[in-house]
Amino acid sequence: MKKRVRSRKGAHGIVDVALRAGVSPATVSRFYNHPDVVSTPTRIQIEKAAADLGYIRNRLAGSLHNLFTGTIGLIVPTIDNAIFAEFIEAFASHLRQQDRTTLIASHGYDLSLEVQIVRSLLERRIDGVVLVGFDHDPVAMSMLADRNVSIISVWNYREGENISSIGASNTQAAKLITGHIIDLGHRDICFIFPDTKFNDRARDRKQAALQTTEAAGLTVPKNRLWNCPYDIGEAKVLAKKILSKDPPTAIVCGNDIIAHGVIYAAQSLGFDLPNDLSVGGIGDFRGSRISNLA
Amino acid sequence: MKKRVRSRKGAHGIVDVALRAGVSPATVSRFYNHPDVVSTPTRIQIEKAAADLGYIRNRLAGSLHNLFTGTIGLIVPTIDNAIFAEFIEAFASHLRQQDRTTLIASHGYDLSLEVQIVRSLLERRIDGVVLVGFDHDPVAMSMLADRNVSIISVWNYREGENISSIGASNTQAAKLITGHIIDLGHRDICFIFPDTKFNDRARDRKQAALQTTEAAGLTVPKNRLWNCPYDIGEAKVLAKKILSKDPPTAIVCGNDIIAHGVIYAAQSLGFDLPNDLSVGGIGDFRGSRISNLA
DNA sequence: AATATAATTGCAAACGTTTTCATTATACGC
């Protein structure tokens, strides 16, 4: 015996506007969706009527009819991460300028949540979805494919992937930084990378870094390869441990956040950067620029 | 003469599920919305039918009927900001666990966009909206009020505000840190705050900091009060300028990002923190912990 | 001036659900 929780009082619909403008609802609808086909006088009538009534159209109702919601889903591992936040901000604000909205969801690197997230987005009938990287739950992917939802992957590039993507090659990036470090003459290089499970970007980077090193005739002993979460603080702690006894001459980090932590650690231990130690990262997010030591 | 862009092939509706389960659509609807009223045998039938068909319900259609979308709008100044990102992540992920979704929008501290944003959210018939602080476009606010949309303000607290809010008193925070600095014996204190236009949090902080200082019998000369954007890099540049000639003994910053920049500047100029200089900030976001100098 | 063509508009049938009301089947108290 529940009552309507939110009253509809004062909420005018398209027919109210039509009535007030002296036209049919169809024409009002066209005014919004195909403004070019309605004549100038009627356009003015409708504009005025809508303004008078404070009409706000109901996209839900429209979407029901034409399967277009103007909403794009964005699934990221986490929002709380400098580099993703930068991206999300740019993405959402561009979309808003196109009169679209962004439905953001994060799974905290737990791919098992992807199915649940995708379902939730699909229930809201998103027009398309943007995913980070290539590692995804196959069930979630086929749910999207089955429903003809456009998919774009960002943040990585690989030849021959069968999903549309926009991104740089993480393999290439790792190859470049590692090659550069080696070219500088370093022979005792330490590698710190995040967990690569469910994270093709990190995996590509790590793999390429190690391959490049080996291709240069160097080997990477156990104590020169570490795992570290995406967190400046934890990276700092780990780096202090590494640097305080038997420090390498260079450290290649899987991302700039880890590199940041390493730099903090080195500084607090009194290292003179970059003379005592070379630190390389991958990412180039806005905060990286700041960390120069000048 | 446009054709449907997205085909509906293979997209089963509630009636398909009903047909397959041998019940009426009404019962299937109840299965989802009031599971307790449908009998166990039917429940099982429906579960199976829905799974077989890969049915994903259309919340848009439902919302059309019962004015409840399960979507909450979140309007923030910017996503790309450590402290907001932390909040958004937590907020969105909690909401997801409640089977709700978050529609995020940002205006980059340009309140004139609020009307546009609110309209866009309202067109999607959000159930409620979360805003940051108390400074808002009055038109946008009344649009929300007119439509009975629940509003919550976060990030600030003031006695007697007529909008529901969850947050700490920025006034009190600034009073505390400033008082603490003064209690430490500092008499030459510099203040660096962000622009306070459209930003009641910053304004409350700045005002309270200055008031507290004056209440202690100190005056704040022109060259001890600076404005600085929310950006580590810019704060660093500014702080270097301040510290390189005639440095104060303490700097109170409007937020931890600025404080971060100040610390970098001090370090790069060879200051021994906290002996040569006390630096205070407000915010306590996750990154702040890291910046301790140990 | 008459016809052909183009530009506007209205009608009414969807779109996929939810919910009220009514109906039927089931359990309970005596």
Add this chain to the structure above:
DNA sequence: GCGTATAATGAAAACGTTTGCAATTATATT
């Protein structure tokens, strides 16, 4: 067993739009 309360279901009318089709009006062409 009988009346009554309870539980489970179905039929059908919304919810607020959009759009194909048809009708009307204005414009162009000869």
